[in-house]
Amino acid sequence: MRVAIAGAGVSGSYLASCLAEKGISVDLYDLPHQNTCSISPCAWMATREIVPLIRSAGLDPVRYILNRFSSALFQGREFGVELMTIDKPALIRDLRGDIPVRYGSIDPGEYDRVIDATGTARTFLPPIADDKLVPCIQYRGTTENIRAIPEIRCVYGGYAWSFPLGDGRCHVGCLSHAGDPSLFIKDSGLLNGMTTECGCRSQLRVTSPAGAHPLVSGNIWGIGEAIGCVYPLLGDGIVPALRSVGLILDFWDDPEVYRRGVLSAFSPMHAEYNLLAALNTGRRPGLKDLLGMNVSRLRVQATPVKALEAYKDAVSVWSGRPGKERIF
Numbered sequence: 481m482r483v484a485i486a487g488a489g490v491s492g493s494y495l496a497s498c499l500a501e502k503g504i505s506v507d508l509y510d511l512p513h514q515n516t517c518s519i520s521p522c523a524w525m526a527t528r529e530i531v532p533l534i535r536s537a538g539l540d541p542v543r544y545i546l547n548r549f550s551s552a553l554f555q556g557r558e559f560g561v562e563l564m565t566i567d568k569p570a571l572i573r574d575l576r577g578d579i580p581v582r583y584g585s586i587d588p589g590e591y592d593r594v595i596d597a598t599g600t601a602r603t604f605l606p607p608i609a610d611d612k613l614v615p616c617i618q619y620r621g622t623t624e625n626i627r628a629i630p631e632i633r634c635v636y637g638g639y640a641w642s643f644p645l646g647d648g649r650c651h652v653g654c655l656s657h658a659g660d661p662s663l664f665i666k667d668s669g670l671l672n673g674m675t676t677e678c679g680c681r682s683q684l685r686v687t688s689p690a691g692a693h694p695l696v697s698g699n700i701w702g703i704g705e706a707i708g709c710v711y712p713l714l715g716d717g718i719v720p721a722l723r724s725v726g727l728i729l730d731f732w733d734d735p736e737v738y739r740r741g742v743l744s745a746f747s748p749m750h751a752e753y754n755l756l757a758a759l760n761t762g763r764r765p766g767l768k769d770l771l772g773m774n775v776s777r778l779r780v781q782a783t784p785v786k787a788l789e790a791y792k793d794a795v796s797v798w799s800g801r802p803g804k805e806r807i808f
Contacts, residue, residue, distance in 0.1 A: 484509060484586050486604055487597030490568075491704035491721040493576035494537060495595060498729055500579060507591075509582045524651045525630065525643050526718050527777040528562045533722040537575060544571045546646045553631040555793045560781030563630060565643050565651070568718065588699060595728070599705040600683045608692050608708075612753075613683040614638070616715075617661045618653035621676035626650060633668045634797040635661075637760065640668035650674065655684055655715065657760050686712035686756060688749035689742050696735040703728055707742065713752040719777070720746060759798055 481504055485492045488510035496508040524546070534541040546565040551558050588594045588604065596604040600613055627650070631642045637658025643651045652674060654665035662681075665671060685705050689695065692708035703709070703724040710717035727745060731738035782790075 481505065481592045482590075483507070483593045483595065484588075484591040485595040485597055486510075486586055487595075487599060487601075487704075487706070488572070488576065488581045489597060489599065489704065489721070490572055490575065490718055491709075491725050492595065492597030493572050493579070494722060495597070495703060495725045495728065496579045497575060497577045498725065500577075506579070507582055508576070508579050509584065509586055512583055524565045524568050524645060525641075525716065526564055526566050527716060528564070528779065529719045529777055530564070530566065530722070533719065533726075534571070536726075537722070539571075539574055543567075543574075547644055549629050552629050553627075555632075555634060555790045555797075557782075557786055557790050558629075559786070559790075560779070561630075562779035565630075565645050566718070592699065594700050596700055596702040596706045597704050600685050602702070602706045604700045605702050605706060606694060606697055608687055610687075610691060612685070612687045612691075612712075614655050614657050614686055615661055616653060616655040616682050616684050617665060617679065618651065618682070619671065619674065619676045619679040620645070620649065620651050621674050621678075622648045623650055623674040624648070625673045631670065633670065634794045635664035635668055636800050637798060638664065639794075639798075640665050640670050642670045649677075657756070684715050684717075685710055686715075686753060688712055688753040689746045690750040691753065695739045695742055701728060701735065701738070708749070709742070709746055711749055711752055712756050714778075716777075720749075759795065 483499055483504055483506045485496050485506060485508045488508050492508060496506050499506045531541045534544065544566045546567055549563045550560060552561045552563060586594060594604055596602060626648050627642055627644055630644065633640050635654060635656055638654065638656035638661065640654035641652065645651055652670050654661040654668065656664050685708055687708045689708040695702050695707045704721040705717055709720035709724045711720065723745060724742065727741045728738060731741050
């Protein structure tokens with residue numbers, strides 16, 4: 481069997497090395513990146529679930545964990561969590577191993593299977609009927625006023641974040657369903673005092689796998705963000721990308737079983753999508769919306785009173801400035 485993988489990010493690189501170990505002929509393709517870290521986007525935050533996944537790839541998680549956090553600020557309130565920042569570029573390089581990256585076009589007819597790991601570009605799978613892509617802007621740099629723990633602040637239609645990377649460096653970004661995130665990130669104050677080393681604009685697919693059909697089309701199979709494997713509300717996609725590789729390897733010979741496996745494994749993402757839909761149509765999410773979510777991966781610890789206060793504050797900011805056009 482001859483396989484082409486389009487996209488040398490987390491999922492594409494990992495799958496390429498896994499297939500090569502199985503003796504399958506694989507060609508890994510990518511587009512050259514202009515940003516400093518050679519990946520786009522360069523999100524560095526991950527949940528605790530990444531540790532066993534890195535181990536299962538035969539790597540030592542300690543090599544990639546920059547910081548571990550037992551708390552984070554959300555709307556100015558400190559909550560107990562389990563989060564970490566990781567060296568994503570180094571992780572991708574080591575997941576790929578010795579597999580070379582080709583730069584050029586792919587003719588699907590020359591391969592028995594083409595894996596679409598192109599993220600939001602979704603270059604080879606058919607377009608999603610009602611796709612939801614959210615604009616995002618990110619910066620990496622240094623600051624004298626480094627925050628000791630991650631911080632998230634809601635903006636109109638979305639949120640901004642600051643993740644400490646160590647050595648006075650941080651990763652700051654913003655996404656918004658309601659407008660240009662470069663405007664809202666300035667209002668958030670998280671860029672104050674920061675000297676940027678690099679920055680990039682991108683999009684985030686919040687459709688979830690339940691809405692990202694088809695997941696397989698002919699000899700084209702999708703993995704990672706190309707098929708919506710991103711938690712829509714918080715945007716964390718590194719862990720789902722790695723998990724999607726495990727699923728495609730497990731169900732390599734049966735596209736329908738693979739499709740069902742993806743939908744089952746990532747069903748909580750659709751609940752987050754529904755909550756986003758409520759927020760972006762001006763409806764205050766109800767108890768049913770909240771109960772359908774699964775945020776156990778974050779290990780959030782908070783009193784009911786604090787959680788309710790933060791929730792009301794976040795919804796108010798997210799839904800503010802009425803009359804402006806919404807993207808979603």
